Amino acid sequence: MPQGKVEPPSPQAGFGAALLNPDLPLPDGVIGPGGKAATKRFAVYRNNVTVSLINALADIFPAVQRLVGEGFFRDMARIYLAEEPPQSALMFEYGAGFAAFLERFKPVDKLPYLPDVARMERAWLDAYHASDAEPLRPESLGAISPENLGETIFTPHPATCIVQSRFAVVSIFSASREQRPLGNIRPLEPEDGLITRPSDAVQVRTLPSGASLFFEGLIAGATLSQAASITLEQHSGFDLPSAISAMLEAGLFSSCTPGQTVSEPVK
Amino acid sequence: MPHSAPASQHAGTSRFPNTPLPPRAGAGLKAEHIDAVLTDDYRIGFLEVHAENYMGDGGPVHQALAAVRAEFPLSVHGVGLSIGSESGINPLHLERLARVVERYEPAMVSEHLAWSSHDAGYFNDLLPVPYNSRTLDRVVSHIVQIQDRLKRPILLENPSTYVAFEQTTMQETDFIREIACKSGCGLLLDVNNVFVSATNHGWKPLEYLRKFPLELVEEIHLAGHAEDVDDEGDLLLIDAHDRPVADAVWKLYETVIIQTGALPTLVEWDNDVPDWPVLRREAQLVEAVLDRLGPASLLGSRHAAG
Numbered sequence: 001m002p003q004g005k006v007e008p009p010s011p012q013a014g015f016g017a018a019l020l021n022p023d024l025p026l027p028d029g030v031i032g033p034g035g036k037a038a039t040k041r042f043a044v045y046r047n048n049v050t051v052s053l054i055n056a057l058a059d060i061f062p063a064v065q066r067l068v069g070e071g072f073f074r075d076m077a078r079i080y081l082a083e084e085p086p087q088s089a090l091m092f093e094y095g096a097g098f099a100a101f102l103e104r105f106k107p108v109d110k111l112p113y114l115p116d117v118a119r120m121e122r123a124w125l126d127a128y129h130a131s132d133a134e135p136l137r138p139e140s141l142g143a144i145s146p147e148n149l150g151e152t153i154f155t156p157h158p159a160t161c162i163v164q165s166r167f168a169v170v171s172i173f174s175a176s177r178e179q180r181p182l183g184n185i186r187p188l189e190p191e192d193g194l195i196t197r198p199s200d201a202v203q204v205r206t207l208p209s210g211a212s213l214f215f216e217g218l219i220a221g222a223t224l225s226q227a228a229s230i231t232l233e234q235h236s237g238f239d240l241p242s243a244i245s246a247m248l249e250a251g252l253f254s255s256c257t258p259g260q261t262v263s264e265p266v267k
Numbered sequence: 268m269p270h271s272a273p274a275s276q277h278a279g280t281s282r283f284p285n286t287p288l289p290p291r292a293g294a295g296l297k298a299e300h301i302d303a304v305l306t307d308d309y310r311i312g313f314l315e316v317h318a319e320n321y322m323g324d325g326g327p328v329h330q331a332l333a334a335v336r337a338e339f340p341l342s343v344h345g346v347g348l349s350i351g352s353e354s355g356i357n358p359l360h361l362e363r364l365a366r367v368v369e370r371y372e373p374a375m376v377s378e379h380l381a382w383s384s385h386d387a388g389y390f391n392d393l394l395p396v397p398y399n400s401r402t403l404d405r406v407v408s409h410i411v412q413i414q415d416r417l418k419r420p421i422l423l424e425n426p427s428t429y430v431a432f433e434q435t436t437m438q439e440t441d442f443i444r445e446i447a448c449k450s451g452c453g454l455l456l457d458v459n460n461v462f463v464s465a466t467n468h469g470w471k472p473l474e475y476l477r478k479f480p481l482e483l484v485e486e487i488h489l490a491g492h493a494e495d496v497d498d499e500g501d502l503l504l505i506d507a508h509d510r511p512v513a514d515a516v517w518k519l520y521e522t523v524i525i526q527t528g529a530l531p532t533l534v535e536w537d538n539d540v541p542d543w544p545v546l547r548r549e550a551q552l553v554e555a556v557l558d559r560l561g562p563a564s565l566l567g568s569r570h571a572a573g
Contacts, residue, residue, distance in 0.1 A: 016385040029433040033468040037498035048392040085388030089347025129323030
């Protein structure tokens with residue numbers, strides 16, 4: 001190569017760009033055998049890539065697909081994948097930015113709950129593949145002496161996720177995934193979704209008012225008494241005992257660390 | 268097959284039975300078939316999984332595969348290492364593969380002569396490389412890197428391709444032979460890919476097999492393909508994995524087994540996946556070929572010793 005000549009873009013960069021953009025010409029050097037044309041031949045790769053990524057998105061976001069219809073979903077997925085191709089070979093991790101894409105994708109403006117449904121679906125699959133861990137057993141919590149209970153902190157289970165929404169996201173997500181009618185759901189009633197995996201199966205719950213704030217506090221590392229008092233300030237009717245039994249049943253946490261007694265001796 | 272079982276496995280401490288892939292039929296494992304496979308009176312020879320599907324941290328997929336692995340020999344087949352990539356092997360992905368291999372102690376690990384990732388992202392398809400000395404050096408160094416990390420040889424699979432490259436200076440068979448010789452890897456011969464590529468590029472499949480280093484083949488793949496047409500309206504085959512193995516591919520497979528003897532042979536069916544009995548029937552057709560032609564092979568009892 002003559003000195004000073006600019007290095008051309010790498011062949012695979014050109015090949016990859018042309019895969020995702022059908023308006024680009026055939027990549028440099030791509031030919032058919034024996035001088036044959038290669039346009040339709042290269043289109044096989046374009047089609048393989050596009051269809052496989054659309055199928056991956058349809059597998060990850062079945063509720064979104066049902067809400068917008070299959071044809072619309074596939075057209076929309078084609079636009080998304082060209083904007084955000086997967087960055088990893090783990091297809092079950094694809095679509096982390098799909099909810100944000102739906103928020104700026106004008107044609108779905110009339111379905112304002114759609115991004116949160118996508119967040120639920122992404123969180124569902126993350127929970128499905130999350131590390132295995134035993135959920136916190138009620139006995140472990142029960143063994144903590146009352147004076148240490150307030151200062152207890154909790155370790156979230158790897159599968160746990162809370163999706164807070166201004167819409168009836170759990171009702172829409174569940175009805176859509178279970179092929180139930182959506183007609184009697186009032187989409188503007190806010191719901192917070194809790195996703196956990198206490199055993200093999202991913203579980204989805206609607207959190208009662210206040211519980212979301214309480215659990216988010218514990219997940220962020222607040223002590224039991226800190227999380228409870230912050231929640232009670234905003235939700236005077238917050239039912240702490242019910243929230244604790246719900247959190248044990250759902251398997252939100254994998255372990256807890258009791259607070260230290262006040263009279264703990266110096267080290 | 269003395270070179271199938273990794274030397275690093277220590278009998279007695281292994282959580283799984285330490286068995287090589289038997290020279291029998293195997294099936295690509297699909298989640299929807301797992302219960303049927305485990306309870307079937309017909310015991311399939313081995314099962315093969317795509318490594319990437321088991322690279323998550325935990326969850327029910329791992330419990331299911333552990334149950335399968337406890338009862339069957341397993342082959343781990345990677346689809347995402349991008350061995351032909353210009354931008355090198357992604358060390359994070361190699362670590363993920365190593366974790367799968369350490370977790371399941373498979374009898375075999377294989378990957379493709381292809382690339383699938385670039386700076387722009389992951390394309391989820393097996394993309395072709397030009398065959399020349401530059402690509403050869405790159406692929407060899409990547410395979411050496413992988414084998415060093417996994418502490419075992421891998422098998423490299425011949426691709427199905429739809430386009431050619433101006434930069435190609437070597438025949439595919441020579442290219443693959445050179446890779447194996449320089450890297451020490453074994454080969455996975457996908458007979459459907461041979462038929463698809465031969466049709467698409469105007470090669471003769473039997474001539475391809477004559478030039479292919481069959482003595483390095485440790486596993487065979489079979490699958491169904493779809494038919495399309497190229498720019499000139501001539502037949503273009505697509506490696507679709509969505510239907511039974513074609514008659515012409517069965518014939519080609521028989522000519523391979525006559526030469527190599529019985530080899531572990533996988534039936535792949537990844538799209539429009541049928542119920543287990545349909546896939547099992549394909550596997551039983553494989554076993555019929557292996558029983559009929561394996562013992563009379565030209566390369567003798569190379570693989571029969573087990």
